[in-house]
Amino acid sequence: MLEPISKVIQDMMKDNPVLAKRMNDVRESLASNPIEILTTPSDDCPYQKCDGKGWLWIKDWSRQNKKDEIDEDGKLIRAEWWEHCKCYEQLIKQREIDKKLDLSGIPPIFSNATVHSYDVGKYKTQDNRDTATIAKKAAAKFIENYPAMKEHGKGLYLYSEIKGSGKTRLASSIANALVKMYDVDIAFLKANDLLSQIKKTFNNDSDTTESEIVRMFREVEVLIVDDLAVEKPTDFAERIFYDITDYRLEHKKTTLFTSNKTIENLGDIYKDGRLKSRVKKMSIEIYMPEESIRDQEAESENAELEGLLFG
Numbered sequence: 001m002l003e004p005i006s007k008v009i010q011d012m013m014k015d016n017p018v019l020a021k022r023m024n025d026v027r028e029s030l031a032s033n034p035i036e037i038l039t040t041p042s043d044d045c046p047y048q049k050c051d052g053k054g055w056l057w058i059k060d061w062s063r064q065n066k067k068d069e070i071d072e073d074g075k076l077i078r079a080e081w082w083e084h085c086k087c088y089e090q091l092i093k094q095r096e097i098d099k100k101l102d103l104s105g106i107p108p109i110f111s112n113a114t115v116h117s118y119d120v121g122k123y124k125t126q127d128n129r130d131t132a133t134i135a136k137k138a139a140a141k142f143i144e145n146y147p148a149m150k151e152h153g154k155g156l157y158l159y160s161e162i163k164g165s166g167k168t169r170l171a172s173s174i175a176n177a178l179v180k181m182y183d184v185d186i187a188f189l190k191a192n193d194l195l196s197q198i199k200k201t202f203n204n205d206s207d208t209t210e211s212e213i214v215r216m217f218r219e220v221e222v223l224i225v226d227d228l229a230v231e232k233p234t235d236f237a238e239r240i241f242y243d244i245t246d247y248r249l250e251h252k253k254t255t256l257f258t259s260n261k262t263i264e265n266l267g268d269i270y271k272d273g274r275l276k277s278r279v280k281k282m283s284i285e286i287y288m289p290e291e292s293i294r295d296q297e298a299e300s301e302n303a304e305l306e307g308l309l310f311g
């Protein structure tokens with residue numbers, strides 16, 4: 001129960017009936033509901049209960065000035081303590097998602113890209129807008145039907161001959177959604193970087209061995225292979241890449257490719273037809289518009305900045 005009121009306060013209350021009423025109201029309210037949350041609520045908490053960090057500082061006014069006790073169940077009873085807010089689980093989940101995306105190697109400029117924000121209206125011709133609409137719809141359907149796609153080990157192959165059409169952005173958006181919705185592990189591999197990463201392991205004392213890197217790209221649940229067949233690989237790189245692809249096909253692991261070669265034309269770069277036939281089996285080809293949004297962005301950025309320089 002609540003503490004008796006001190007003599008000093010009793011005297012003050014005698015002289016000031018308004019204060020006396022207020023004090024009584026507070027005491028009555030605390031007596032009927034002695035548990036108070038002391039954390040200042042903020043909009044950062046989806047329930048507006050905590051300050052957005054997932055913890056609530058609670059005070060039990062009925063235990064003020066009482067010593068901590070252990071109840072019959074062995075539980076420590078105290079006057080103040082911290083407990084999880086309702087948002088705590090979501091916060092932890094969000095942190096895990098952020099960590100996964102951080103480690104995935106998805107280019108930071110696309111870390112927040114979504115399929116929803118893929119702007120079909122950016123392309124100038126109706127043909128290109130139609131192509132973009134089909135690609136966007138397929139991406140959204142792929143995410144929606146990921147469990148079925150996964151069962152068949154099917155991924156996507158985003159193709160346009162023109163650079164800057166939005167292939168990497170759309171592939172990254174799909175990956176972002178798969179992490180958020182299905183909690184998958186993702187790795188992003190720029191096809192040409194595989195060589196440099198593996199090469200590094202030969203001539204320095206790096207802890208990561210070739211097989212570790214290759215194993216990671218083989219086994220990760222969803223792999224994005226960006227810019228496949230953009231450069232001619234060495235025989236060695238082709239062998240490693242074949243090894244990764246073969247393993248992923250056999251284990252029905254989802255792979256998203258981007259390339260400026262069609263699957264049919266992969267043979268121009270990878271002379272050994274085994275790779276082409278595997279990629280064909282493990283992905284569905286999606287045509288992206290033959291128009292560069294990167295060039296559009298560059299033009300409008302430059303026009304703006306030229307104004308600063310020459311205006």
Ligand SMILES: Nc1ncnc2c1ncn2[C@@H]1O[C@H](COP(=O)(O)OP(=O)(O)OP(=O)(O)O)[C@@H](O)[C@H]1O
Pocket residue numbers: 117118119120122160162163164165166167168169170227258260293294297
């Ligand atoms: N539909 C779109 N809506 C908004 N931004 C887009 C869209 N398509 C592309 N972009 C932007 O255009 C730029 C180029 O996109 P991206 O890097 O995905 O192209 P790419 O096809 O992968 O190019 P490359 O063939 O050179 O690898 C990026 O800044 C991206 O954000």
Ligand SMILES: [Mg+2]
Pocket residue numbers: 167168169226227258
């Ligand atoms: Mg790209």
Ligand SMILES: [Zn+2]
Pocket residue numbers: 045046047048049050051052053054055085086087088
């Ligand atoms: Zn909260």
